[in-house]
Amino acid sequence: MHALYPLILGALLFSLGLYGVLARRSAIAVLMALELLLNAVTLNLVAYGSILRDRYGTGQVFTLFIITVAAAETGLGLAIVLLLYRQRATADLGVQRELAEPVESFGADELAATDDYGVLR
Amino acid sequence: MATHSYLSPTGVEIAFVLVGLVVLGSGLLVVTLKNLVHAALWLIVCMGGIGIEYLLLGAEMVAWIQVLIYGGAVIVLFLFGLMLTKAPIGRTEELDVAHRWPAVLVGLGAAGTLVTVTVQAYQHTWFEPRDALALGSSEGLGTALFHYWVLPFEALSVLLLAALVGAIALSRARREDDGPDELPGEAQA
Amino acid sequence: MNTLAFASLLLPAFGSAVTFAGGRDLRHVKFWSTAPIALALVGTILVAISHGTGGTSTETYTIGTAGEFHIEIGTRVSGLAALTAVLVAAVALCVQSYSTSYLGGEPRYASYAALISLFTAAMLTVVYAADLIVLLIGWEVMGACSYFLIGHYWEREIARAASIKAFLMTVAGDVPFLFGLIALGVQAGSFQVHDVIASADGNALSHPGWIAALLLCGVLGKSAQFPLHSWLPDAMAGPTPISALIHAATMVAAGIYLVALLYPVFVLAPDVLVVMAVIAAITMLGAALCALAQTDVKRILAYSTVSQLAYMLGGLAVNGRSQAVYLLIVHGFFKALLFLAAGVVIHRVGSNELSRMGGLRFRMPVAYTTMTIGLLALAGVPPLSGFFGKEAVLGAAYNATGEFAVPGRIVLVAGLITAGVTAAYALRLWLGMFHGPFPDAPHEHEERIEAPQTELIPLVLLAIPAALLGVVALFGNGFSQVVGGASGESGSLLGAFAVDLWPGGMTTLLSLLFVLGGAGLVYLFWRRDPKADPAVPLLGSLRGLLLDGFRFDALIGLAVVRPVRAAAKLVAFLDENVVDAYVRGSGVGARGLGTVLRRLQTGSVQFYLTCLFLGVLVMAAVYAYVGTVS
Amino acid sequence: MSSLSWWLEVALRIVVIFAAFLVVPLVVGQMEHKAMAHMQGRLGPMEAGGFHGWAQLIADGVKFAQKESVVPDAADRTVFQIAPAVALIPYLLALLVIPIGPGTQVGVALDLGLFFALAVMGLAVIGPLMAGWSSGNKYSLLGGLRSAAQLMAYELPMLLSAASVAMAAGTLSLPGILDAWHWYWLPWQLIGGFVFFTAGLAELQRPPFDMPVADSELIFGAFTEYTGLRFALFLLAEYAGIVVLCLLTSVLYLGGWHGPFAEQHLGWVWTLVKTFLLAFVVIWLRVSYPRLRADQLQKFAWTVLIPLSLAQLAITGVVRVL
Structure with missing residues (x-):
């Protein structure tokens, strides 16, 4: 098999996941996009394991590891999202803005005039 | 190897490309659909497709583990989480950020860069998926895992334990003074 | 030791x-x-x-x-x-x-x-x-x-x-x-x-x-x-004992002492000695004239100190190291005596002003006696110590030869005139304080207002050396042997020739003439009106100028203070409007930048991630391109 | 073996398995009707068709087929319609790898058969979830939520006890496991068998683990809005699930086609006998036990089944090493 088939599939899948992580507002959707990212990586690992004829099974073993980690990550991530949802009644990442300056110092009017990124219109 | 050519793809290659198209299509739907549950369901398709790709690459064990973990556990978790956060039926407006062009730019840029680099590096490389079959079986993978990767395996078990404890701690992180903290769904019922 | x-x-x-x-x-x-x-x-x-x-x-x-x-x-x-x-x-x-x-x-x-x-x-x-x-x-x-x-x-x-x-x-x-x-x-x-x-x-x-x-x-x-010099008269604002200490023994003596100590260095610089002589001449005469005009007892004494210090400096300028040191010591005693005695009087009278005093000789006999001794010494009346000290310096100036000849002439002339003026203001002070009518008390002879013992005993003790230290001069070159000759202890430069403190005939005659002249003038004017200040007719229109110390402070104010103030204003202006402009500008700039960057600090993690990946992408693309080219 | 005959054989196997897939669950369903009727002394199901009401199942089928297939307005149509298929198909796939007799009496002799079966069974649980969400009904949603919680809880003991057998046999292939089977595995893997069977019941949401469809609380849980054939398909999926679970249990823990005699020729009979016995137990349990509460359910999984399965793993390991 040509090496490019799995590798390009992995690259494109990775780009899709990247887009999803950046573009989705729902925390769960972001987590799903994250799974795409992880799968792109594992696909590459398996492919490289075959391409490079690795006799220690590194590619597949690490794919297993990553799948395990992904499962753990999903569990924890969802626990966090649920906690967030309990406290804020939303899983929307667009309104989680604690990293920004407090609203008081910025002015409510200005905040109202911001878009999803918080960038002033 | 001279026998390889783009013009005469093998059956495995054709299958791989077809399934790959399914994977990419479903992946695209996962990140673009306005309906979150649909996106999650398409994620099943995507994961299953990747599992088949693993099979085609000769990683049999990994393929079934992919189906088992993703299909049986991760997706169920996602659906569970979606239901707990009251995913509505139908389109969720404002599911995406309003200005998607930076994300599109990053996605396209990443795709362009990665594909360019990959093509430049591996345009003359072929490999035989069947070579991986011995390794991809349960015996081969188990041997590799417990001969060479025991320590990472154990470390991973610790990680899983930590994740378990963490998840429990997170979901129990309620104090007395927090007042009633029912799930929205239960409150409704 | x-x-x-x-x-x-x-x-x-x-x-x-x-x-x-x-x-x-x-x-x-x-x-x-x-x-x-x-x-x-x-x-x-x-x-x-x-x-x-x-x-x-x-x-x-x-x-x-x-x-x-x-x-x-x-x-x-x-x-x-x-x-x-x-x-x-x-x-x-x-x-x-x-x-x-x-x-x-x-x-x-x-x-x-x-x-x-x-x-x-x-x-x-x-x-x-x-x-x-x-x-x-x-x-x-x-x-x-x-x-x-x-x-x-x-x-x-x-x-x-x-x-x-x-x-x-x-x-x-x-x-x-x-x-x-x-x-x-x-x-x-x-x-x-x-x-x-x-x-x-x-x-x-x-x-x-x-x-x-x-x-x-x-x-x-x-x-x-x-x-x-002008700080010293103003320093009279301090307590009187301090004036005694500063004027007689410590602060001002330190300068003379240092020159005497490092005299070999100064001897190597004849030009500096000439400058020193000129400064000494100006100071001694000017200060003495100022002293004659002052109405404040302590300021009179202060200017007299300046004048006497100029004598010492003059003595040093004309190779009269031993003589200058001798005068320093003698002056230390009689000036301390004068200040302390004046302090006693001021304390009892309650004023520094000469016009508020008079006729105190019976009321304060001890102060009167000791002050008389001190003033006689200051005026250079033999056989008190001040006479010998001054004669020694004048003698040195008179005898100066070679490279010291020019400073010698300057110091000699100024010193002789100053001797007359000194006698004049000393007499004026003495008459003003202790003779004539007491302004406020009709029965001036009645009561004694003597100071306590602790104040009088030092007066008496100081009066003894002030009166008798002139004896040292009678022992010829003994003193100069003790203090180390003309040029210092090692005395190798000009030779440790013995310096005689015995007054010379010529200078004694001349200075006594000047003393008599100065004192006589004052006495004449005083006789005419004991209540009035003899300096007023004596100095005429010059008096106002002298009272202000030649308006030297005004001159300094014009020459130093105002330029400095102007410069300070300029600096303040520069600081506020130029330096601070940069500071404020940086503040405004930072604020402006912050306002701009604030728009990037949205708090949206995904926006940060987008920026991050854009950066990574650019780097990866550049790296890939470089890799491709090379 | 020529290519043609290979393809023929594959086609034949698939047809046979598909037929079995359609028939056996119906038999189990009929069995449930009859057994429950007898146990509960219910007279209704005894009428149809005369003797013992033998045609009751056919009557049910006709009734389901006649009914209108309603999709509620508030529902997510596509997902609502696909859900029954998603619930059913994994069991069909699982049947493919389960051997019923020695040698080639298996759909596909997969090297990772056990793994495959468990993986696709895990997929089957998505069906009720889809149904619960897409119905647009809060009872359905709650049913779906309960399903998800329950499924996640019982997946683990099931896998662990299955792993015990795989460990004992040293292979993940189901025929391989049966080849390695000895009679003493019965006591050896007894605990594992109990855990596997119980957890399987919970995954199938059979009583007494039927809290997700608790009819007295949630009407019919995730399936509330379903009517007609789609509802029938869900029922079929449930019975197919019972069949697959019982088959797997018999293969893993009861020796499958092994029997006291005639193993080679009539092995499949032994398998079926064991399977139907287990199916009867399933029905029996439904009749005998009250429904567990949600917390009892979770507690049972985490504090009883998982420790038991871990103990079984330990026992297996110790015996293997000895």
Whole structure:
């Protein structure tokens, strides 16, 4: 098999996941996009394991590891999202803005005039 | 190897490309659909497709583990989480950020860069998926895992334990003074 | 002997510390301010006796290094130092015991007494110092002490202004002085007084002229010579005992002492000596004239001090080192006496003004007697000590030859005229204070208002040397043998020829004529109207100018203060509108940038991630491109 | 083996398995009707068709087929319609790898058969979830939520006890496991068998683990809005699940086609006998036990089944090493 088939599939899948992580507002959707990212990586690992004829099974073993980690990550991530949802009644990442300056110092009017990124219109 | 050519793809290659198209299509739907549950369901398709790709690459064990973990556990978790956060039926407006062009730019840029680099590096490389079959079986993978990767395996078990404890701690992180903290769904019922 | 000197030096310092630490208990303060100085006096006298006429002795140990130089603490006892130390200790003791009653009731007496002790210790440090750096420390501590003591009545604006003025003017001299000391030490290769004098004797200094000029600046400041003299009359704002201390023995004497100490350096710079002579001439005559015009008793004495110090400086300018030192010591005693006696009178009368006094000779007989002795000495009436001191300097000027001839003429002429003026203001002061009618009391003979014993005893004690120290001059060259001849202890430069303090016939005649003339004029005008001030008709229209000290302060204000103020305004303007503009500009700029960047700080994690990945992408693309090209 | 005959054989196997897939669950369903009717003394199901009401199942089928297939307005149509298929198909796939007799009497002799079966069974649980969400009904949603919680809880003991057998046999292939089977495995893997069977019941949401469809609380849980054939498909999926679970249990823990005699020729009979016996137990349990509460359910999984399965793993390991 040509090496490019799995590798390009992995690259494109990775780009899709990247887009999803950046573009989705729902925390769960972001987590799903994250799974795409992880799968792109594992696909590459398996492919490289075959391409490079690795006799220690590194590619597949690490794919297993990553799948395990992904499962753990999903569990924890969802626990966090649920906690967030309990406290804020939303899983929307667009309104989680604690990293920004407090609203008081910025002015409510200005905040109202911001878009999803918080960038002033 | 001279026998390889783009013009005469093998059956495995054709299958791989077809399934790959399914994977990419479903992946695209996962990140673009306005309906979150649909996106999650398409994620099943995507994961299953990747599992088949693993099979085609000769990683049999990994393929079934992919189906088992993703299909049986991760997706169920996602659906569970979606239901707990009251995913509505139908389109969720404002599911995406309003200005998607930076994300599109990053996605396209990443795709362009990665594909360019990959093509430049591996345009003359072929490999035989069947070579991986011995390794991809349960015996081969188990041997590799417990001969060479025991320590990472154990470390991973610790990680899983930590994740378990963490998840429990997170979901129990309620104090007395927090007042009633029912799930929205239960409150409704 | 050196140890004893060191102990004498440390005793007042110790007393100062204890006085400071001891709080306000009056008896405690009185004891600890006088007893250590009394012991120090005994110590200095023993040092002087044991030193005798023999050379110098230095004893040091190193306490630190500055570059290749060692700073060594220790004492250097010479004849000059031993005698000056006795003067310092004696005057300090008198001042302290006098102060116990003079200022004993004041709330700040403790700090005052402690500062006097510290002042004394600092002066003794200057006197005994074996190292120029240590000398400098004592020199500057004295400046600080004088600042505090002159400003003792800091509630009064005039005292605050005077203390700041004294500090600034002396420090203005100290800056070049410091450079001079450093240059001296560098050129001599050592800061040891011993080495410095040796290298000056060996003519090993490359630029003695510059060094002497720089050192002279410090001397002018400390010894209140023109043009840095005006702080001294203003320093009268301090308590009277302080004036006695500063004028007689410590602060101002330090400048003369330093020139005498480093005389070989100055001898190497004849130009500086001429300058010194000119300055001395201007100062002695101008100050004496000012003294004649003043109505404030203490200011009269202050200007007289300036004038007398100019005599000493003049003596030094004409190779009359021994004579100058002799005058220094003699003057120390009679000037201390004069101030303390004047303090007694001022305290009883309640005013500094001469016009508020008169006819006190029966009411305050002790003050009258001692003050008469002091004023006779000041005026140079034989056989009192002042006569011999002044005659010695004038004699030196008269006898000056060679390179000292020019300064000699200048000093001689100025000195003779000043002698007349001095006699005039001394007589005026005497008549004004003790004769004629007392302005407010009709029964002037009735009651005695004598001061307490603690104030009178120092007067009597000081009156003895003021009257009798002239005897020293009768022993021919004995004194100059003790203090080390014309050019210093080693005396190798010009030869240790014996210097005779015996008054010369010519100068005695001339100066007595001038004294008689000056005194006679004043007496004549006084006879005409005992109630009036004889200086008014005597000086005529000049009086106003002299009363203001030649309006020298106004001149300084015009020449120094206003330009400095203008410069300060300019600097302030630059600071506020140019420098601060940058500061404010950076603030505004940062704020503006912050406003711009704030728009990036949205709090949206995904936005941050987008930026992050864009950056990574650019880097990856660049890397890929570079990799492709190469 | 020529290519043609290979393809033929594959086609044949698939047809046979598909037929079995359609028939056996119906038999189990009929069995449930009859057994429950007898146990509960219910007279209704005894009427249809005369003797013992043998045609009751056919009557039910006709009734389901006749009914209108309603999709509620509030529902997510596509997902609502696909859900029954998603629930059913995994069991069909699982059947593919389960051997019923020695040698080639298996759909596909997969090297990772056990793994495959468990993986696709895990997929089957998505069906009720989809149904519960897409119905647009809060009872359905709650049913779906309960399903998800329950499924996640019982997946683990099931896998662990299955792993015990795989460990004992040293292979993940189901025929391989049966080849390695000895009679003493019965006591050896007894605990594992109990855990596997119980957890399987919970995954199937059979009573007494039927809290997700608790009819007295949630009407019919995730399936509330379903009617007609789609509802029938869900029922079929449930019975197919019972069949697959019982088959797997018999293969893993009861020796499958092993029997006291005639193993080679009539092995499949032994398998079926064991399977139907287990199915009867399933029905029996439904009739006998009250429904567990949600917390009891979770507690049972985490504090009883998982420790038991871990103990079984330990026992297996120790015996293997000895």
